[in-house]
Amino acid sequence: xxxxxxxxxxxxxxxxxxxxxxxxxxxxxxxxxxxxxxxxxxxxxxxxxxxxxxx
Numbered sequence: 001x002x003x004x005x006x007x008x009x010x011x012x013x014x015x016x017x018x019x020x021x022x023x024x025x026x027x028x029x030x031x032x033x034x035x036x037x038x039x040x041x042x043x044x045x046x047x048x049x050x051x052x053x054x055x
Contacts (some may be wrong), residue, residue: 007041007043010038
């Protein structure tokens with residue numbers, strides 16, 4: 001599935017879901033063995049902070 005989910009969301013992961021989340025073809029989350037709630041929020045970041053973290 002490849003669809004826009006918004007800028008802020010919560011998802012309840014249960015073992016049956018077997019979910020993997022990718023951003024730009026890079027895996028950022030793999031389904032944990034136990035259930036739980038994941039909260040995601042997308043925010044703007046200043047370009048200087050992005051550049052400084054790459055060094």
